Amino acid sequence: MPELPEVESVARALRAALTGRRLTGMRVRHAVCLEPSAGAVRRAVLGRRLDRVHRRGKYLILTFGQDDPAPAHLMLHLRMTGQVLFEPVDRPDRHVHLVLDFDGREVRYRDVRKFGRWTLVDDAENPSALDHVGPDMLEIRFAAWADRLRRRRAPFKSVLLDQGVAAGVGNIYADEALFRARVHPLRRPADCDEAELRRVYDAVRGVLRLAVEHGGTTFLDFRDFHGQPGNFRRKLRVFQRDGEPCRDCGGELERIVVGGRGTHFCPVCQR
Numbered sequence: 001m002p003e004l005p006e007v008e009s010v011a012r013a014l015r016a017a018l019t020g021r022r023l024t025g026m027r028v029r030h031a032v033c034l035e036p037s038a039g040a041v042r043r044a045v046l047g048r049r050l051d052r053v054h055r056r057g058k059y060l061i062l063t064f065g066q067d068d069p070a071p072a073h074l075m076l077h078l079r080m081t082g083q084v085l086f087e088p089v090d091r092p093d094r095h096v097h098l099v100l101d102f103d104g105r106e107v108r109y110r111d112v113r114k115f116g117r118w119t120l121v122d123d124a125e126n127p128s129a130l131d132h133v134g135p136d137m138l139e140i141r142f143a144a145w146a147d148r149l150r151r152r153r154a155p156f157k158s159v160l161l162d163q164g165v166a167a168g169v170g171n172i173y174a175d176e177a178l179f180r181a182r183v184h185p186l187r188r189p190a191d192c193d194e195a196e197l198r199r200v201y202d203a204v205r206g207v208l209r210l211a212v213e214h215g216g217t218t219f220l221d222f223r224d225f226h227g228q229p230g231n232f233r234r235k236l237r238v239f240q241r242d243g244e245p246c247r248d249c250g251g252e253l254e255r256i257v258v259g260g261r262g263t264h265f266c267p268v269c270q271r
């Protein structure tokens with residue numbers, strides 16, 4: 001599943017290639033990916049200039065006609081297997097559901113499982129569709145983040161994954177951050193002192209930034225905009241390494257299930 005770093009890679013690619021260009025064509029092959037309907041999306045954005053690409057957590061918001069009286073905001077959520085491809089595909093690909101033509105530059109939306117959505121929303125910064133989603137993890141300041149955590153009694157791993165607290169932290173990066181912060185995944189934020197919270201905050205942001213630099217993590221379905229897998233996987237220290245030695249202490253890494261999610265950690269380094 002694409003996480004914040006992968007979505008940020010897509011945001012940067014879209015910004016670099018398309019901002020300032022007009023959407024001159026739109027071919028829809030699978031209308032279910034467009035909300036509220038293909039017709040409504042077409043009427044709102046076709047013929048207009050893409051002025052801005054904003055990311056909040058794992059959501060991208062494309063703003064068309066920013067200086068017009070009524071700009072249009074189209075939100076993209078890639079969900080499980082959504083991909084944005086800039087390269088033409090060699091042969092007919094039944095998983096390409098949408099082709100957007102920006103004045104001669106084509107972008108394809110491919111989605112094997114068809115859970116991804118392009119949705120018209122009412123605002124770029126704070127669309128009501130994202131009322132349940134907290135501030136972006138790379139944007140929120142420590143004091144505000146700590147305030148949201150101080151009384152939480154759920155395991156730290158679950159709190160990091162709670163998108164209402166802060167948006168964009170998924171399973172891989174939560175495990176990696178807790179290892180780097182030396183905090184056990186079952187430890188509760190309410191029991192942590194300021195220094196521990198600070199370590200986790202810095203670690204989460206550090207891991208996310210590192211992954212952004214490396215174009216995300218290679219896993220099943222994510223490919224970046226050129227169809228290349230991300231290469232952050234080589235930097236993973238605990239994720240899916242259970243049974244292997246910890247790179248810091250040599251002890252055996254373990255896997256437990258926390259809140260229904262596979263969780264990887266070092267029982268020696270993380271207490």
Ligand SMILES: [Zn+2]
Nearest residue numbers: 246249266269
């Ligand atoms: Zn260790």
